[in-house]
Amino acid sequence: MDTAIVLSLVKERLGIRSNVRDTYLSAIVQGVVKELEDEKGIVLQAADASHLMFCVDYASWRYQSRDSTGAMPRHLQFRLHNLIIHSCGSTP
Structure with missing residues (x-):
């Protein structure tokens, strides 16, 4: 995933x-991509718009909710679960 495009x-x-906030936002974007690939086992495809937009939405939520203790919004949870299911189903 091209983190510059996500940023x-x-x-x-x-x-x-x-x-001004590029360093902080870039760290969030890199953390989101690494989390999705390493911890969630999702193989992110740079050409897949749904993967790109999920990274954008997830990183944006991370930035906006940095001081809150609330859970991830349901729409992000559903999309994350779908990405995990599709990623696991596509591996041989």
């Missing part, structure tokens, strides 16, 4: 135009 889309989604 760019996260900034667009959040309405951030400057580069």
